[in-house]
Amino acid sequence: MRRLFAAVALALALAFPAQGEVLIGVAGPMTGKLAWTGNQLKRGAEMAVAHINAAGGVLGQQVRLTVADDFCDPQQAIAAAEKLISDGVVFVIGHYCSGASIPASRIYAKAGVLQISPSSTNPTLTEQGLANVFRVCSRDDAQGLEAGNYLADHWGDKKIALFHDDTTYGKGLADETKKQLNRRGVTEAIYQSYTPGKDDYSAEIAALQAADIAVLYLGGYHTEAALMVRAARDRAYPVQLISGDDTATEAFGLIAGPAAEGTLFTFVADPRRNPEAAEVVKRFRAENFEPDSWTLHSYGAGEVWAQAVAKAGSLEPEEVIAALRKYQFDTVLGRIDFDEKGDLTVQGWVWYVWKDGEYVPLD
Known part of the structure; x- marks a missing residue:
């Protein structure tokens, strides 16, 4: 019965968005030992939403972000996913941990909600064959x-x-x-x-x-x-x-x-060094926030979704998913596209070393 109510809530949200808003979510470990990383995902998503809205939103509607804490825990991730669905989100940036993304992805799939993970690297996430699941990072x-x-x-x-x-x-x-x-x-x-x-x-x-x-x-x-x-x-x-x-x-x-x-x-190749990311990195630093780790991947996931909605001309999940599989996207992560599993067509890992208090590419 809960699944039915969630599906109805999503359909209503798509058909009658409150005050012209489109609701999306970001999910990750917002508390606990990985809260630092969860905050990176949240800050990346917030900046993406701000820039999307400044450019006119999606299909003429403003985007609003809601945040869910999964504690990097499988059961908490299911609860977080169900909350986001009941809230009426059409898209989720997340989760961070693979152990959270994988069980949550099955909940999103049943509700028809698009999920793009910035950082979940375990192969199982996209090997499940779920049409709604993508990631903007490489695999383990x-x-x-x-x-x-x-x-x-x-x-x-x-x-x-x-x-x-x-x-x-x-x-x-x-x-x-x-x-x-x-x-x-x-x-x-x-x-x-x-x-x-x-x-x-x-x-x-x-x-x-x-x-x-x-x-x-x-x-x-x-x-x-x-x-x-x-x-x-x-x-x-x-x-x-x-x-x-x-x-x-x-x-x-x-x-x-x-x-x-x-x-x-x-x-992955540090996106802070990408020319495409220079202006966004500058804005983060102006707020005294260093967008390291997966911050820009969270931002990039939001960019990809907004571009896919524009190309599809629709918020309907099936049409947005078709656009994700058909087109390339220009993002702070560079130009990316997806294979049929929802993985990046180009996989790549780079070696880094901690030196003088920061991580730098290994010579």
Whole structure:
């Protein structure tokens, strides 16, 4: 019955938008350990909506944004999705975590709501075959391939440990990295999970040091990565930390402090360096906000939706989805288009290193 009411609410919102408004949502971890990242998604979506409205809105109607907190938790993500649907959104920017995006995507699919994730990298999101699901980031099978090759090329003769936090994102990334490392003929010395959310990982780091581990690849989020590298440096243990895209946030550097220096990770090409993003980056910085990590991907997801609506000449989900699959879009992320799964047609990951308190492309 709830699904029926949600579908009716959506149909009414499309047919009779309140005061000429179109309601869209942004969903992510707005509280909890990943609140820093959730705020990036929110700020990117807010700026996109402001610019869309300044340009006349969509189909002559102004856009209004509503925010949902999913805590990066699967069950909370379902609740957040159901709330957004009952509110009458036609489109959602989100979610951040793959473990939240995947269950939420099934709720949006049943209600006919378009979802574009700025940052959920687990392949399952678009492998489900849901027509309404897209993402403006690359996938972890490509990221793991890059990481596995790098580990094999640079530490193939050393002891390698692979840690993961048992989440959809963290374990998925560690597994993809392990697959490629093993394909290259290298067997890791340690592959194990860790408990996320702890304040101290000195015991885990001590065990790695006792095992003479030279490099730790971590599939997980920046909070635990920062605490682990701090614990290692406190022991004067020079283990090389390597991780994935969630490490691309100022919050990692703030938590890790000087211990962040030298940490390697993969991330998509930093959109702050795109000529297309220069004016938007300038506006963020004028507000004393640095649009790092996935901020501009959230903005770009909003841009893509608005352009697809304009090309479709309609807010009807099926017509907007058809436009997303048919056209290319000029965004702060550069020119992008989607394949039949809803993935970017061009997948790409770049190596970065933390240096002097910021992350920069690895030479």
